Amino acid sequence: MNHAIDFQSISYDLLTITSRKKTLHNQLFRVESGKVLLKLGKNEYVFNAGDAFWLPIECLMSLTILPNSQLSLVKLSVRLADQFPKKAGKVHLSPLSKALLDKLLHESDLATVNDLLQVVRREIIELQPKLAQTPECLAISKWQPKTDSISGELALVLLVREARKQRLSGTKLGVICDNLFAGNKEQLQLLSQSLLGNTELD
Structure with a gap:
């Protein structure tokens, strides 16, 4: 800066x-x-x-x-x-x-x-930062794929984030699709496009 x-x-x-x-x-x-x-x-x-x-x-x-x-x-x-x-x-x-x-x-x-x-x-x-785990924080921290503890846009965001994490670690798209999207490639591409702006989880 x-x-x-x-x-x-x-x-x-x-x-x-x-x-x-x-x-x-x-x-x-x-x-x-x-x-x-x-x-x-x-x-x-x-x-x-x-x-x-x-x-x-x-x-x-x-x-x-x-x-x-x-x-x-x-x-x-x-x-x-x-x-x-x-x-x-x-x-x-x-x-x-x-x-x-x-x-x-x-x-x-x-x-x-x-x-x-x-x-x-x-x-x-003068600020006094504090960290507190709200119920929403706890739910996100403990979230795992295929659980329904979180719903709506946030659930989709966490799912795409997990898919992107796996993609960056070298997992193939086909495996990610099978593991997280029950083999529904169209859903994976649609969510990736709408949230990330591409279909490759980049």
Whole structure:
């Protein structure tokens, strides 16, 4: 990143799955719309529209961002000497922080953006991230193919994510189709196309 603090608003039309890796920056996320799954260790945490979460630098994690989601992201460089929170987790934003992020979503003047981000930076120092397993989090963490503990779009997302994981590990499409989709190749291709934008689970 070129600046010590950077703000982005990112829209995801398709299912987006990041690889498991350590974060290079301190990061504050707010879900503007949609749903995000954060995997830390063996557990997954669910964040819906209006939720915010913090990821410190060197945090080993992966994200699953559902289609038609929008995220606001504040990145803070490792060069900053501030005492930012050391733990990952959900955070409760102050009214001021919420107003600042709302303003940043629509502000185009660079000088104003930089001024707003300096206030956000001070607000972040006061955050107290916490991790809690809600019933939905527990259901996702324990989810296995061919179970009906989760339904709707989320169930399809988890199924396609598992298929993609197997594909990336070298399993052939035909085997994945047999194991996860009862041999229904058309269903596999349709779901892959609608969620990932291709039929090859890439």
